Amino acid sequence: MTLLVPAPETVGVQPPAASDVTPRPGLVARLSAEALGTLIVVVAGLGVPLFTIPQSSPLPAALAAGLALTAAMLAVGYVSGGHFNPAVTVGNAIAGRIRLADAAAYIGAQLVGALLGAVALFGVLRTVPTIDDSQAAFATVAAGFGEHSIIQVPMAGVLLVEVLGTALLVAIFLATTAHRNPARAAAPFAVGLATAMLLQLGQALGNVPFNPARATASAIFSGPDALGQLWLFWVAPVVGAAIAGLVFRGFVQASVQAARTTDRTTDQGTGAVTAPTDGTLTDADVDGAGFDDVELADVTATTAAAPAAPAGNDEARSFFDRKGGK
Structure with a gap:
């Protein structure tokens, strides 16, 4: 296991004992949480507009989706980090907060959860006697542009x-x-309210979901027209997530470099150990990944390798390294 060098502010700080830190859940548990959370998001996000009277306001559907995301993050976010959206996972991967292999597995689990949610909704539609064409009903909540947009918004928009x-x-x-x-x-x-706000805008334009898993689930049960436009609802979110991930990573790197410069100046002549200055980001710098806990093995290794805290430093903040996400 490769040990990461701590950020400047944590040098000389005694890490917590391994027994004080909860082990990080295994990959299977995290993938199960991602699938379950995405299923909740899709059932609420697609189910509410599917079974809502057409003349009613779209706000309840957007709000329901946002509340469902909040509930899912509160319920199982501590297990996996609470992504429930391939775009969020891509952003975390680019920001250095999740390993690429784990990110790919997360996206697969999210697609499974989204498809299971869509299957359940499609099955419910088939039982409603007043709905003759379940596929056509699903098409009303599928993402689209041009002639498949409510107000005919072109592809560029x-x-x-x-x-x-x-x-x-x-x-x-x-x-x-x-x-x-x-x-x-x-x-x-915060994430749930932001999602509700964006979905309110997206529904007015063409059921824009800002979630490739949800877009895929609705397109599969909506027919060839929705499937033909599905590519946009993967490409655009990935581009947006990449922009956010790069900006976040750049912001953190600039902050860390400034902190390291200040630390070197403060510690001049004291003989204190400082963090590397080659621009490399550590896990402590990028703040981890959502709500997931650190792995116990990482805490044990860091505890053994880290220098002891100075005497009397009872206000020192606890610190531990996590495995690299790169």
Whole structure:
């Protein structure tokens, strides 16, 4: 296992004992949580508009989707990090907060959860006697552009909205789930409300979901027209997520470099050990990944290798390294 060098502010700080830290759930548990959370998001996000009177306001559907995401993050977000959206996972991977292999597995689990949710909804539609064509009913909630958009928004317009909206959503997720954020406990509410706000805009344009898993689930049961336009609802969110991930990573790197410069100046002549200055980001710098806990093995290794805390430093912040996400 490769040990990461701690950030400057943590040098000389005694890490917590291994027994004080909860082990990180295994990959299977995290994938199960991602599938379950995505299923909840899809059932609420597609089910409410499917079974809502057409003349009613679309706000309840957007709000229901946002509340479902908040509930899912509160329920199982501590297990997996609470992504429930391939775009969020891509943003975390680019920001360096999840391994690429794990990110690919997360996306697969999210697709499985989304498809299971869509299958359940499709089965319910088949039981409703007043609905003759279940596929046509599903098409009313499928993402689309041009003639498949409610107000005929062209491809360029939907593309721009998807990129911008996903970038904002991923940026909010990355910022609110950062370990250094004092309001981190409120992240599910911030992400849920942001999702509801964006979906309100997206529904007016063409059921823009800002979530490739949800777009895939609705397209599969909506026929060839929706499937033919599905590519946009993967490409645009990935681009938006990449922008947010790169900006977040650049912001963190700039902050860390500034902190390291200050630390070197402060520690001049003291003989204190400083972190590397080659621009490499550590896991402590990028703040981890959402709500997931650290792995016990990492804490044990870091505890054994880290220098002891100075005597009397009872106000020192606890610190531990996590495995690299790169």
